[in-house]
Amino acid sequence: MSAPLLRLSNTRDHVLVVGDSRHTQRVLGTLSRSGAQIRLCCVAPSPALADLIVDHELDWQPRLITPQDVADASMVIATDTDAAINTVARNAARRAGRLFLDATTGRGDFELVESAARPAARDDPWQHAQVCLVGAGPGDPGLLTLDGQQALAGADVVLYDRLVAPALLDYAPAGAARRFVGKQRGDHAVRQRELNALMIEMAHGGHRVLRLKGGDPFVFGRGSEEMIALAEAGVATRVIPGVTAGSGCATYADIPLTHRGIASSCQFLTAHGRHGELEHDWRGLARRDQTLVIYMGVMALAHLAPRLTAHGMDPDTPAALIERGTTPEQRVLTGTIGSLPQIAARHTVTAPAVLIVGAVVALRDRMRAGAPLSGTIADHVATAERADRH
Numbered sequence: 001m002s003a004p005l006l007r008l009s010n011t012r013d014h015v016l017v018v019g020d021s022r023h024t025q026r027v028l029g030t031l032s033r034s035g036a037q038i039r040l041c042c043v044a045p046s047p048a049l050a051d052l053i054v055d056h057e058l059d060w061q062p063r064l065i066t067p068q069d070v071a072d073a074s075m076v077i078a079t080d081t082d083a084a085i086n087t088v089a090r091n092a093a094r095r096a097g098r099l100f101l102d103a104t105t106g107r108g109d110f111e112l113v114e115s116a117a118r119p120a121a122r123d124d125p126w127q128h129a130q131v132c133l134v135g136a137g138p139g140d141p142g143l144l145t146l147d148g149q150q151a152l153a154g155a156d157v158v159l160y161d162r163l164v165a166p167a168l169l170d171y172a173p174a175g176a177a178r179r180f181v182g183k184q185r186g187d188h189a190v191r192q193r194e195l196n197a198l199m200i201e202m203a204h205g206g207h208r209v210l211r212l213k214g215g216d217p218f219v220f221g222r223g224s225e226e227m228i229a230l231a232e233a234g235v236a237t238r239v240i241p242g243v244t245a246g247s248g249c250a251t252y253a254d255i256p257l258t259h260r261g262i263a264s265s266c267q268f269l270t271a272h273g274r275h276g277e278l279e280h281d282w283r284g285l286a287r288r289d290q291t292l293v294i295y296m297g298v299m300a301l302a303h304l305a306p307r308l309t310a311h312g313m314d315p316d317t318p319a320a321l322i323e324r325g326t327t328p329e330q331r332v333l334t335g336t337i338g339s340l341p342q343i344a345a346r347h348t349v350t351a352p353a354v355l356i357v358g359a360v361v362a363l364r365d366r367m368r369a370g371a372p373l374s375g376t377i378a379d380h381v382a383t384a385e386r387a388d389r390h
């Protein structure tokens with residue numbers, strides 16, 4: 001017969017916990033969230049348990065249990081790594097007619113089940129803001145933050161970009177105005193200056209204006225330009241970060257941006273600025289112990305690849321182009337910095353795409369299949385690992 005569940009929620013029960021193991025921490029966590037009165041008997045707590053005792057100000061007795069400990073409790077939970085200690089606790093509970101659970105085996109008179117967790121109360125993002133700049137993430141609606149969702153729920157107007165997942169607009173109230181203000185190359189739906197003026201006008205008109213931007217507002221997102229314009233107009237603005245495309249797309253493509261021994265730094269860059277192609281410290285970018293994450297990747301590839309190899313980057317350096325990352329249409333093309341331009345042309349990759357360059361790209365296969373790496377990519381990773389050991 002299975003043990004009945006004991007649901008703990010705001011219980012004031014006295015619970016005696018005995019022993020020390022990884023189960024102790026789980027049990028104490030569940031009990032302390034329920035508000036139970038806990039006494040812990042444990043002779044020599046591990047450092048992790050000692051921290052918990054201090055954090056939760058537990059009634060800790062550095063000894064084996066006594067008949068009085070058991071009498072004071074309505075239930076006893078044994079958690080020790082030593083089965084003999086748990087048996088002593090069970091026998092004492094039985095003698096005193098108390099409920100008993102051995103949390104290391106799950107056997108006893110009850111199971112410990114946490115009541116549905118209540119999320120912590122969050123500040124209203126609109127409390128001190130007339131405009132919220134919210135990062136929507138790179139495409140998957142699941143990557144919106146809780147603060148972003150809450151801000152959307154309180155918005156009067158949502159001004160959104162092209163790369164924002166349409167599903168996110170559903171978080172705004174039904175009566176909120178939704179307006180597309182995105183830009184496509186050569187087709188600026190609303191120019192930046194007009195957009196700033198629009199936000200200022202709406203905020204001064206008493207509307208809560210939510211500017212929903214792809215990725216993170218402060219990573220190649222002009223969020224700072226908008227915030228400066230709003231500040232100059234005396235509009236209180238809050239910015240809520242989002243998952244930037246470089247990070248979200250890499251992770252969804254199983255490419256770590258850093259990896260011990262292979263890449264100890266990561267640079268986010270774009271090859272194109274307001275006035276065309278940008279110049280960079282190409283020699284610095286060509287270093288092998290780092291990862292490059294290049295936004296506006298389709299345009300960047302043709303411009304960047306020859307410059308990087310001309311400045312010393314090994315043409316066999318692994319590279320990946322991630323198109324429409326984190327969406328159901330995500331496509332990942334991998335190759336090397338030498339071969340990827342031709343591969344991308346063959347597959348007619350279109351924006352949005354991020355380009356990732358570095359040995360970490362080769363870890364994708366290793367992480368996915370546990371398969372050994374092969375050919376020049378394996379050599380590249382092995383060299384990077386060797387270099388790190390010296």
Ligand SMILES: C[S@@+](CC[C@H](N)C(=O)[O-])C[C@H]1O[C@@H](n2cnc3c(N)ncnc32)[C@H](O)[C@@H]1O
Pocket residue numbers: 138139163214215216217218219220221243244245246249294295296297322323324325326327351352353354
């Ligand atoms: C103007 S930037 C905006 C970046 C954004 N603020 C961020 O933090 O991700 C647009 C570039 O972001 C990248 N991007 C955005 N969403 C993407 C996606 N779903 N897949 C691949 N790249 C994406 C592309 O490189 C695109 O050209």
